[in-house]
Amino acid sequence: MTGLGDTIVVTINLAAVTTVCLVVLATPLAWWLSRGSGLVRDMVTAVVALPVVLPPTVLGFYLLVAMGPNSPLMAVLQPFGIRTLNFSFAGLVIGSILYSLPFAVQPIRNAFEAIGARPFEVAATLRAAPWDAFWSVALPQARKGFLTAALLVFAHTVGEFGVVLMIGGAIPGKTEVVSIRIFQLVEQLNFAGAHLLAGGLMVFAFAVLLALLVIERRIGRAARD
Amino acid sequence: MIEVSLTGVTGGFTLEAAFSIPAQGVTAVWGPSGSGKTTLLRAIAGLTRFNGRVMVDGAIWQDGAQFVPVHQRRVGYVFQEPSLLSHLSVQGNLDYARYRSGASVDFDRIVAQTGIEDLLGRGVAKLSGGERQRVAMARTLLSAPQLLLMDEPLSSLDAEAKAGLVPVIAAIGKTVPVLYVSHDAFEIERLADRVLRLSKGRLIDVPELDFAAEVEGLSEAELKALARAALKAGIRV
Numbered sequence: 001m002t003g004l005g006d007t008i009v010v011t012i013n014l015a016a017v018t019t020v021c022l023v024v025l026a027t028p029l030a031w032w033l034s035r036g037s038g039l040v041r042d043m044v045t046a047v048v049a050l051p052v053v054l055p056p057t058v059l060g061f062y063l064l065v066a067m068g069p070n071s072p073l074m075a076v077l078q079p080f081g082i083r084t085l086n087f088s089f090a091g092l093v094i095g096s097i098l099y100s101l102p103f104a105v106q107p108i109r110n111a112f113e114a115i116g117a118r119p120f121e122v123a124a125t126l127r128a129a130p131w132d133a134f135w136s137v138a139l140p141q142a143r144k145g146f147l148t149a150a151l152l153v154f155a156h157t158v159g160e161f162g163v164v165l166m167i168g169g170a171i172p173g174k175t176e177v178v179s180i181r182i183f184q185l186v187e188q189l190n191f192a193g194a195h196l197l198a199g200g201l202m203v204f205a206f207a208v209l210l211a212l213l214v215i216e217r218r219i220g221r222a223a224r225d
Numbered sequence: 226m227i228e229v230s231l232t233g234v235t236g237g238f239t240l241e242a243a244f245s246i247p248a249q250g251v252t253a254v255w256g257p258s259g260s261g262k263t264t265l266l267r268a269i270a271g272l273t274r275f276n277g278r279v280m281v282d283g284a285i286w287q288d289g290a291q292f293v294p295v296h297q298r299r300v301g302y303v304f305q306e307p308s309l310l311s312h313l314s315v316q317g318n319l320d321y322a323r324y325r326s327g328a329s330v331d332f333d334r335i336v337a338q339t340g341i342e343d344l345l346g347r348g349v350a351k352l353s354g355g356e357r358q359r360v361a362m363a364r365t366l367l368s369a370p371q372l373l374l375m376d377e378p379l380s381s382l383d384a385e386a387k388a389g390l391v392p393v394i395a396a397i398g399k400t401v402p403v404l405y406v407s408h409d410a411f412e413i414e415r416l417a418d419r420v421l422r423l424s425k426g427r428l429i430d431v432p433e434l435d436f437a438a439e440v441e442g443l444s445e446a447e448l449k450a451l452a453r454a455a456l457k458a459g460i461r462v
Contacts, residue, residue: 119309121272124295125302126368127325132296136321140312 004197006173007181014089014164014177015157018096022153023146025097026104030145031138033105034112047101056099060166063095067167087169092177094164103152111145112138144219148212155208159201227372227402231268232349233275238426240264240275245369246419248372250280251398251411254406255451256423262406263305265423266374269404270302271295281372301370301401303378307357309349309364316363328369339363339393355386362393366401371404379412391415410447 029048033041051059066073067085074084085091115138123133139146161179168175170184178197185194230243240261246252254262267273272295273288280287286298309318324328336342339359344352352360358378365373375394379387395416397403407413413420422429 118304119310120296121302122308122310123321124305125270126298126364127301127327128321129296132325137310137312141310143312197359218397 003172003176004181005047007176007178010089010174011158011177011179014096015154016094017093018100018157019154020149021093022097022100022104023108023150026101026108026149027146031112031134034109048105051099052102056160056162057166059099060095060163063091063098063163063167065095067091086167087175089174092164092168092175094169096157096160097164099160100153100156103156104149107145107148108142109145109153109203111142111148114145129215144216146178147215147219151208151212155205158204226280227404228278228280229400231265231275231277231279233263233268233273235264235273235275240426241270242423242426242428243277244401244421244428246421248402251395251403251405251416251417253417253420254404254423255408255410255413255420256457257408259412260412260423262408263376264426266302266406269372269418270300270374271298272302284371291357297368299371301365301368301373303358303361303365303375304375306381307354307361309352309357309360311349313349314345315341315347315349315352315360318349318360319345319367322367326367326369330367330369332367335363335366338396339366340389351430353386354382355389358382358386358390359393360396366397370401373397373401374406375403376406377408379407379409387412407460410450416449 029044033045064086065071068074069084074082077085085094091174119137119141120130120133124130128136158177159179160177161183164170164175164177165180165183168177168180170176170180178201182194182197182201185191185197226245227248228245232239232241234240238261242261242265254265256262264273268275268277269279269286271279271293274292278288280288281299284299285291286293286300309315310321313321319332319336336345339362341356341359341363344356344360349357349360349437362378378394379390382390391412394403394405398405398416398418405413405416
């Protein structure tokens with residue numbers, strides 16, 4: 001099997017870059033959603049949750065159009081010499097960010113909401129300005145949510161198929177990821193290779209979920225001590 | 226001087242409180258539950274926004290023209306349930322206040338005064354209720370407040386922890402002016418230099434207090450304790 005190493009590297013790179021970008025992007029969004037209620041917030045919540053219920057091909061299709069050479073979005077980037085983001089690693093990252101957005105926003109938002117109002121009142125009466133309290137109270141108290149979000153996004157990105165196939169085109173060494181390679185191996189009736197990769201992903205997914213449970217319990221115990 | 230004049234609607238009643246007290250000693254805010262004691266404290270701290278005027282030692286915390294946000298008021302607040310920051314140790318909670326106070330505070334003296342020398346290295350979750358409230362008080366003192374608000378800080382503690390903390394609060398009252406919310410007549414007798422009486426969101430001038438009519442349901446001993454507190458404060462009942 002040629003290029004399997006490249007495929008794995010692309011997959012891990014994609015998952016890592018997506019995870020970092022998403023945690024950074026999801027934090028202010030989750031914070032805003034956790035600080036109130038109303039129709040606007042409900043609508044944003046629904047939009048964020050869309051990738052959970054939409055077929056990945058729908059998201060992939062719209063992204064393909066939006067990142068194609070004729071889209072108004074790309075017109076903005078044309079002066080910089082970028083005609084399209086389709087079939088590129090950057091395009092894959094954008095697609096993965098949208099696809100995994102709910103898996104980052106929801107745990108972080110839940111963690112922010114679980115803090116309640118009191119710790120922030122305490123911080124304010126101890127002279128912590130709101131921005132200070134965000135860093136010194138909200139982030140540390142929501143650390144479990146961040147950990148859950150990071151692990152889920154990483155694992156979910158490794159496991160994605162439809163979106164990356166639509167916008168990535170499975171270019172070996174560039175946009176081909178493990179899940180697509182498995183599909184191709186099966187098409188070639190190379191079941192031994194498919195077994196190897198599929199089994200690897202199974203073990204990986206199990207390890208991530210187990211790590212999540214163990215670390216969550218550790219944090220819970222540390223908080224009680 | 227501490228001058229407060231606040232009005233606002235909250236929950237089921239209108240809070241309307243105006244008073245002016247010397248910036249020293251312990252002033253008890255006394256009244257039945259639901260009379261607006263906590264609301265009054267929250268409004269003074271700026272945690273709940275009411276119209277009116279709050280002035281502490283010449284510093285305007287709010288008036289018609291401005292509303293100083295909570296974190297810029299030199300206020301201390303001890304909540305009813307000890308609200309230590311759960312992600313920090315005891316030392317971490319104290320440092321949180323100390324390094325934001327903008328004033329030099331005597332750390333060792335405050336730690337000794339509140340009797341928490343042996344707790345500094347501990348996590349907050351394994352402290353008893355009384356220990357937590359001691360740490361909360363030390364933390365508040367480390368923020369160098371001009372006015373310390375205490376909202377029934379002893380109400381969730383057992384008798385032994387209460388007995389241990391009353392002298393601590395009395396000593397604090399000698400260094401920082403304290404507004405002390407309570408519905409416990411004995412605590413008030415022991416601690417208060419003066420008493421503000423709240424009923425349905427309104428301050429009742431204590432001289433008008435008709436104890437027999439107002440404090441239905443209190444035991445004779447409690448009534449006597451209140452009477453003694455009033456007597457100490459030079460109030461006719």
